[in-house]
Amino acid sequence: MIRKIIKIDEEKCIGCGACADACHEGAIEMINGKATLTREDYCDGLGDCLPTCPADAISFEEREAPAYDEAAVLAAKAAKQAEPIACGCPGTMAKSIKRDNEVSSAPQANPTVNIESKLSQWPVQIKLLPPKAPYFDGAKLLVAADCTAYAYGNFHNEFIKDHITLIGCPKLDSIDYSEKLTEIIKNNDIKSVTVVRMEVPCCGGIEHAVKTALQASGKMIPWQVVTISTDGRILD
Numbered sequence: 001m002i003r004k005i006i007k008i009d010e011e012k013c014i015g016c017g018a019c020a021d022a023c024h025e026g027a028i029e030m031i032n033g034k035a036t037l038t039r040e041d042y043c044d045g046l047g048d049c050l051p052t053c054p055a056d057a058i059s060f061e062e063r064e065a066p067a068y069d070e071a072a073v074l075a076a077k078a079a080k081q082a083e084p085i086a087c088g089c090p091g092t093m094a095k096s097i098k099r100d101n102e103v104s105s106a107p108q109a110n111p112t113v114n115i116e117s118k119l120s121q122w123p124v125q126i127k128l129l130p131p132k133a134p135y136f137d138g139a140k141l142l143v144a145a146d147c148t149a150y151a152y153g154n155f156h157n158e159f160i161k162d163h164i165t166l167i168g169c170p171k172l173d174s175i176d177y178s179e180k181l182t183e184i185i186k187n188n189d190i191k192s193v194t195v196v197r198m199e200v201p202c203c204g205g206i207e208h209a210v211k212t213a214l215q216a217s218g219k220m221i222p223w224q225v226v227t228i229s230t231d232g233r234i235l236d
Helices: 018-022 070-082 155-160 177-186 201-217
Strands: 002-008 028-031 034-037 058-064 140-145 164-168 192-198 223-228
Touching: 002 034, 018 028, 140 155, 140 177, 140 201, 155 192, 164 177, 177 201, 192 201, 201 223
Parallel strands: 140 164, 140 192, 192 223
Antiparallel strands: 002 058, 028 034
């Protein structure tokens, strides 16, 4: 059939990968450092990838191409979400972080202020966390929108300290957090859950995911929601 579909100019492409990230259908992949339309039947012709390209290497064209296959796209997304995280990547390996109470001897920009991390585990991204990591046993969970740590200055001391930290952004991550959170809560002895979100509407997604996970787990666990303003204040 003749239909509108994207066209990638390989000579203009600088290999930044922005278009592949922006393509929610997974039609674009990076091959040999260049963006490539690998699945024409995954391209819906709407062009979410166009405005992300800094080199103006993507355009529309009308030509013979297979029809957009929404069912195949949804199936591919589901399969990708179900894939286990590869253990071979050191950045995804679960580990606890031991911290002592001694003042760091590292030089500080202001010698009267000691800024020390309170993070007690790795990884922290919800989509990377292994649901059965040993540090979940008996844990108090902090489920936070990733912007909160930047907006609120004392985030480590007031929220991360003594908690297992899970962060994400429901606007940018194309996954359903509630499934992973349900698995974590259901299969571990979780003592409490604190949700820290921004005041912006899209952050309601992370609060909803936690609420859904708590209900699906069948457990009665204390939980609370703290909202941070965009100028760095606690609103409730």
